[in-house]
Amino acid sequence: MTPAGPRPSRSGGGDGRRRHARWLRRRPLRTRLTLAASAAVAAVAVGVCVAAFLVIRHQLLHQLDLHLSQSARLAAQQAQHEPLGVLQGECRYLAAPACAQLVPADAARDPESPYRLPVTEATRQVAAGQRAAYYSELDLAGHRGRMLTRPLDDGRALQVAVRADTVDRGVRQAAWLLGAVGGVGVLLAGGLGWWVSRTGLAPVGRLTATAERIASTRDARHRIELPPGSPDGADEVTRLAASFNLMLDELERSVTARRRLVADASHELRTPLTALRTNVELLARGDRLTDAQRQRAQAGLDRQLREVTLLVNDLIELARDEEPDPLLEEVRLAAVVAHTVSAARGHWPDVPFRLSTDPDAETATVAGVPQRLSRLMSSLLDNAAKYSPPREPVEVTLTASQSSLEVTVRDHGPGIAAEDLPYVFDRFYRARSARALPGSGLGLAMARQIADAHDAKLTAEHAPGGGALFRLLFPRT
Ligand SMILES: Nc1ncnc2c1ncn2[C@@H]1O[C@H](COP(=O)(O)OP(=O)(O)O)[C@@H](O)[C@H]1O
Numbered sequence: 001m002t003p004a005g006p007r008p009s010r011s012g013g014g015d016g017r018r019r020h021a022r023w024l025r026r027r028p029l030r031t032r033l034t035l036a037a038s039a040a041v042a043a044v045a046v047g048v049c050v051a052a053f054l055v056i057r058h059q060l061l062h063q064l065d066l067h068l069s070q071s072a073r074l075a076a077q078q079a080q081h082e083p084l085g086v087l088q089g090e091c092r093y094l095a096a097p098a099c100a101q102l103v104p105a106d107a108a109r110d111p112e113s114p115y116r117l118p119v120t121e122a123t124r125q126v127a128a129g130q131r132a133a134y135y136s137e138l139d140l141a142g143h144r145g146r147m148l149t150r151p152l153d154d155g156r157a158l159q160v161a162v163r164a165d166t167v168d169r170g171v172r173q174a175a176w177l178l179g180a181v182g183g184v185g186v187l188l189a190g191g192l193g194w195w196v197s198r199t200g201l202a203p204v205g206r207l208t209a210t211a212e213r214i215a216s217t218r219d220a221r222h223r224i225e226l227p228p229g230s231p232d233g234a235d236e237v238t239r240l241a242a243s244f245n246l247m248l249d250e251l252e253r254s255v256t257a258r259r260r261l262v263a264d265a266s267h268e269l270r271t272p273l274t275a276l277r278t279n280v281e282l283l284a285r286g287d288r289l290t291d292a293q294r295q296r297a298q299a300g301l302d303r304q305l306r307e308v309t310l311l312v313n314d315l316i317e318l319a320r321d322e323e324p325d326p327l328l329e330e331v332r333l334a335a336v337v338a339h340t341v342s343a344a345r346g347h348w349p350d351v352p353f354r355l356s357t358d359p360d361a362e363t364a365t366v367a368g369v370p371q372r373l374s375r376l377m378s379s380l381l382d383n384a385a386k387y388s389p390p391r392e393p394v395e396v397t398l399t400a401s402q403s404s405l406e407v408t409v410r411d412h413g414p415g416i417a418a419e420d421l422p423y424v425f426d427r428f429y430r431a432r433s434a435r436a437l438p439g440s441g442l443g444l445a446m447a448r449q450i451a452d453a454h455d456a457k458l459t460a461e462h463a464p465g466g467g468a469l470f471r472l473l474f475p476r477t
């Protein structure tokens with residue numbers, strides 16, 4: 001084990017940001033959206049105000065320099081006749097025109113009286129023509145001023161100054177005004193963000209409320225109200241709500257189907273169980289029965305037990321549909337059919353099963369679950385053998401075409417009456433004529449369920465020449 005050394009210290013800023021992010025993630029979505037929308041709008045408002053302030057300030061300062069250079073041009077025209085160092089104007093007063101003074105390049109030629117505007121080495125250089133004109137800041141009797149120093153042709157420099165505090169006041173006023181506008185903008189952004197999150201999240205709120213209601217009442221009949229129109233063109237939340245409703249439809253259907261299956265099954269089990277109980281009670285009083293009576297009761301008991309077992313097995317198979325999809329594999333249909341036909345031959349020795357397989361169909365495969373396909377096939381073969389007279393053949397064919405694979409099972413029995421045809425695939429449905437034979441009425445329901453799960457179509461019809469004909473059609477990919 002390595003000894004635990006001192007942990008490297010993290011930067012405080014990163015920690016703070018992380019804590020902040022965690023805090024934000026714990027807030028409700030509405031708060032986060034409000035904050036995000038407000039922050040975005042506020043940032044724009046503040047940004048626009050700052051930009052406006054910078055532009056205005058630049059313009060005001062530029063105006064001042066323009067004014068200075070115009071004044072300088074005027075003063076330069078008069079300067080020919082003026083002696084050195086004369087100060088024009090009075091810069092102390094706000095409304096006064098610019099004040100000006102003339103400075104020679106050579107300090108020896110300076111006038112007696114002192115200069116009123118500051119003269120530096122740079123001023124001399126401008127007078128000597130060694131330096132370009134320049135602007136500078138200065139103090140004018142306690143006020144901020146701005147000065148332009150420019151050369152004249154005769155070896156002198158002209159200095160022109162004005163008070164700049166008028167501009168400063170303008171800049172300050174602009175700052176206050178734009179600050180106020182920005183503040184109102186931020187307030188407005190807050191309101192706007194709140195409104196955006198409220199209206200934007202209203203459908204999500206409805207979605208949540210519905211989901212919570214379903215969770216608490218366990219009743220899948222609730223739906224989210226959708227705006228009229230097709231959900232395809234709607235916004236994401238509406239589409240989410242639509243698919244949520246779709247899921248609820250599915251859930252409700254599955255719950256109803258399961259409930260109905262349980263109800264039907266208990267109903268169907270009641271009759272054979274009652275008969276079983278009667279026979280058991282009869283046998284319990286065995287001493288008072290004749291041998292023939294006892295044997296009859298015994299046989300009845302046997303048959304009813306078999307029936308109940310069959311019913312329960314079929315029910316289990318039917319309920320299996322609700323399980324998650326087992327992994328599909330490529331199933332060679334010809335092999336499944338051959339296998340189930342040979343199993344049926346063992347089961348029904350009196351019935352000749354004839355199987356004919358198209359050479360094309362020999363190797364054709366479908367995506368499916370082999371055990372379930374076998375269940376489907378044996379259900380059809382059992383019916384054919386059960387409902388047709390002994391020694392009548394049952395014909396099974398497997399044919400292939402470009403677009404499909406088809407299995408048919410045909411018998412030479414009485415066939416299915418036209419009024420029964422629409423119902424034979426229903427659970428527990430048995431034609432009146434079939435009720436003497438053992439069965440649960442679940443075989444075809446299960447067969448169709450398996451076919452549906454494999455995207456195949458299972459149909460029943462009258463065979464030309466009598467008997468029943470079942471077709472199972474797999475589309476080919
Ligand atoms: N080959 C067939 N010939 C005549 N009737 C059939 C045939 N196959 C199915 N049926 C009818 O369809 C009904 C439903 O069949 P099925 O679901 O397999 O139930 P079961 O075989 O338990 O009666 C049967 O009761 C019968 O009336």
Ligand SMILES: [Mg+2]
Pocket residue numbers: 379382383439441442443444
């Ligand atoms: Mg059956």
